[in-house]
Amino acid sequence: MELQIRNVSKSYSNGVQALKDVSLTIPAGMYGLLGPNGAGKSTLMRILATLQEPDSGTIRLGDLDVVRQKDEVRKTLGYLPQEFGVYPKASAEELLDYFAILKGIPEKKARKEVVEALFRQTNLWEVRKQKLGGYSGGMRQRFGVAVALLGSPRLLIVDEPTAGLDPAERVRFLNLLSELGENSAVILSTHIVEDVSELCTRMAIIDRGEILLEAEPLGAIEEMRGRIWRSVIEKSALAEVEREHAVISTKMLAGRTLVHVFGEASPGPGFERAEPDLEDVYFSTMAGHIGRRSAQLEGVAS
């Protein structure tokens, strides 16, 4: 099951262009969509989840046209929105059973098994009889995961799923997702680089509605080898270093500042070669040293 997004654009009535000519090919497995807040991730996720329509462009899931055959797509779609609420007076068990029927599991015995398995998988079995109004944020998130997984979807869309989770919940959730990635196309939208580096076999970086880079994380990291330089400097020296070098990221380290600089050759004394990671790929892309933005900058320069 492959998802093909071709030339998708979307503008809102307030003039914001949320997506500009986005094209992506998403195979089965875990796919990370990485970008800052407001980059257009959620708009793309909502369009893929059939909640919105693009102004132009086509989206195909296997043989299905996602824009025109919404009902067919919904039968095989799991969607975990960035934000969602629940009916406060319903118990988790009752509401999950309800969604199971809506998702097309009419037979009672089969439904009972599916619901039980999902509650155990999301660690909600003990609290399944509680009213959802009394659930904590993390529990509600896991309930959303259970709803999204109903009916073994072939396309699973998860939008900023780890934002509200504590570290233990996050690990458990990411493990759950990677199990699913074995059979389905799972699209994980996030602004957290570690989410992608730990899980995804393919990824794209999006900013201001444009895809800046489409790559395999390991390959992209490998390509950065020898081009990332690090130095630990005093905070007061940061302005000068930023003026003279292509600084892609800064971080505090025991009261001093760790800078990462992009460059084909050593920027000078005081710098040493850094072991690149996905964060370097991300910041180099955002700063326009690699990917589509660098091609655009070169085009302007010439």
Place this chain on the structure above:
Amino acid sequence: MKLRTIFRFELAYQARRVSTWLVFAILATVAFVFVSESFLSDALYAEFFLNSPFVIASATVFGSLLWLVLGAATAGEIAARDVETGMHPLTYTSPVSEAEHLGGRFLAALLLNLLILLAIPLGVLLAVYGSADPELVGPFRPAAYLTAFGFFALPNAFVGTSVQFAWAALGRRALASYVGSVLLISWRMGASRP
């Protein structure tokens, strides 16, 4: 199948809300007081049996009007709950047609409102056979109750629920159902003016 599921879920969900039962209790009490205190006889300087068809019909009309305002929350809550609780991204991406989604909810709202309106004949019956002086009570005629319910409560429930439901669904807010009810009442008042 899905329509029936939605319908049954909504019925069960509303049965858990205090306000549903509160409206039922208020309507029953009002109907009870309306009949047992013989307001109608006093107002019209005429003698009626407490359970005469005219008294029952009047209680039903009065109660239905009261329901139109008090009971607006039921249809409003059903129509707008998805958006108000923020669950719409989950429900709208389920493979459910609009006809099933809205139809199941509307039918549940309509049946609930009819059940709530049954509080009126209940209140009348309690007044007639619970506390009244037997001399004021005429023979039991089921047709009087059925006619009043069929001719007043039923059409009121249908029109009222439709307007409340539509306003709440389109306005995406439960409270919008009250606006629908108020408009309906003012339009009705305007129409009855000579």
